[in-house]
Amino acid sequence: MGQDKLRNMDSANTNLDLQKLLGTFSVEQGTYTFNSIDQGFINDTYLVLKNGHPFYILQRINNKVFTDVPGVMANMTKALSYLTDTDYSLVALVPTITGQSYCQFNNRGYWRLMEYIPNSLAYDSTKNAEIAYGAGKILGKFHSLLQNASSDQFVDTIPHFHDLQLRKEQFQEALSKSSHERLDKAKLTIPFVLETLPLLLDLSSSTLPVRICHNDTKLNNILFSKKTNKALCFIDLDTIMKGYFYNDFGDLVRTIANTAVEDEKDHHKITFDRPLFESFLDGLATFSAFLTAEELKSLPLGIVFMPFIHGLRALTDFLNNDQYYKVSYADQNLDRSLSLFDFSKKALSEVSYIREMVAKKLIQ
Ligand code: GN1
Ligand code: MG
Numbered sequence: 001m002g003q004d005k006l007r008n009m010d011s012a013n014t015n016l017d018l019q020k021l022l023g024t025f026s027v028e029q030g031t032y033t034f035n036s037i038d039q040g041f042i043n044d045t046y047l048v049l050k051n052g053h054p055f056y057i058l059q060r061i062n063n064k065v066f067t068d069v070p071g072v073m074a075n076m077t078k079a080l081s082y083l084t085d086t087d088y089s090l091v092a093l094v095p096t097i098t099g100q101s102y103c104q105f106n107n108r109g110y111w112r113l114m115e116y117i118p119n120s121l122a123y124d125s126t127k128n129a130e131i132a133y134g135a136g137k138i139l140g141k142f143h144s145l146l147q148n149a150s151s152d153q154f155v156d157t158i159p160h161f162h163d164l165q166l167r168k169e170q171f172q173e174a175l176s177k178s179s180h181e182r183l184d185k186a187k188l189t190i191p192f193v194l195e196t197l198p199l200l201l202d203l204s205s206s207t208l209p210v211r212i213c214h215n216d217t218k219l220n221n222i223l224f225s226k227k228t229n230k231a232l233c234f235i236d237l238d239t240i241m242k243g244y245f246y247n248d249f250g251d252l253v254r255t256i257a258n259t260a261v262e263d264e265k266d267h268h269k270i271t272f273d274r275p276l277f278e279s280f281l282d283g284l285a286t287f288s289a290f291l292t293a294e295e296l297k298s299l300p301l302g303i304v305f306m307p308f309i310h311g312l313r314a315l316t317d318f319l320n321n322d323q324y325y326k327v328s329y330a331d332q333n334l335d336r337s338l339s340l341f342d343f344s345k346k347a348l349s350e351v352s353y354i355r356e357m358v359a360k361k362l363i364q
Contacts, residue, residue: 022048024096042065055115061112083146091234092115121223131224134231151242162204189341257303301351
């Protein structure tokens with residue numbers, strides 16, 4: 001994780017609490033320091049250092065979003081048992097002193113601890129074809145390793161997470177309850193939402209194979225080696241549960257082919273970068289044998305679908321006065337929705353080209 005994402009914890013009190021909290025896990029004795037990582041819209045994350053060196057990642061699981069914390073941790077533990085391969089780094093969970101995968105600390109929520117993977121980093125975006133290739137390859141590897149996981153071993157921790165029909169209903173409800181001020185700011189997005197929904201709703205109710213998916217495969221949830229640039233593994237395993245392959249595919253493409261940040265206000269910076277997309281497909285092609293013909297057909301629209309559903313969720317949360325996502329400034333959810341919709345539009349205008357590339361690179 002980039003140093004820019006790290007902020008020193010300045011309150012001695014907070015340090016003391018976190019020190020005590022760390023003591024509930026099976027860690028070596030010693031004095032640790034904690035740096036908050038301001039990445040992610042849901043959980044609170046800290047890098048835990050010993051003598052200035054990163055040792056662990058400590059996370060408070062947001063149990064307003066993840067109401068079934070035992071289910072989240074059971075899914076994560078189960079998935080990790082499949083994700084063992086010489087070419088895939090293990091995100092090892094550090095158990096508590098009583099052998100649990102997480103703990104409840106006083107009245108300060110649910111926590112888990114993971115080992116830090118040395119010499120690794122994550123990218124918010126990239127212009128490097130090698131990184132795009134590695135991202136495609138690790139996505140293929142992740143799904144190859146999980147392809148035989150039976151879906152009834154996994155809990156639906158957020159039911160209908162990527163179900164557009166549900167997100168449409170939540171949007172409609174938010175529209176009917178929103179303040180005039182927020183509705184006024186959001187109204188320009190509504191025609192696009194209404195005209196795009198029918199095109200994409202079919203994907204949600206598809207007969208595609210159900211797979212165990214990561215469900216949050218944006219680029220900065222992949223760790224790369226600082227030394228070799230090789231993709232090591234996925235992190236942020238909270239949403240591992242049932243899904244469709246196009247969910248994971250589309251979510252990664254939206255952060256590979258588009259190099260702008262998620263809340264980018266200057267939409268000229270939002271592009272569909274063909275060379276980066278092609279490198280990504282080349283990487284995926286090294287591990288894509290498990291994909292069915294029907295799944296391959298779903299991929300082009302999947303690239304339009306994922307930014308669209310994320311944009312719709314951000315817009316809904318904006319209309320609901322930012323109850324779900326953490327926001328770092330007033331209109332961030334609105335800006336996120338506008339930029340995600342813009343990328344969705346740009347991807348839609350590239351659908352014929354995307355179809356051609358998928359056929360060329362993934363269909364033998
Ligand atoms: C949320 O907090 P983070 O970044 O891991 C969200 C994802 C979105 C993402 C960014 C449980 O994940 O679906 O892709 O923000 N996770 C949940 O848009 O809602
Ligand atoms: Mg996440």
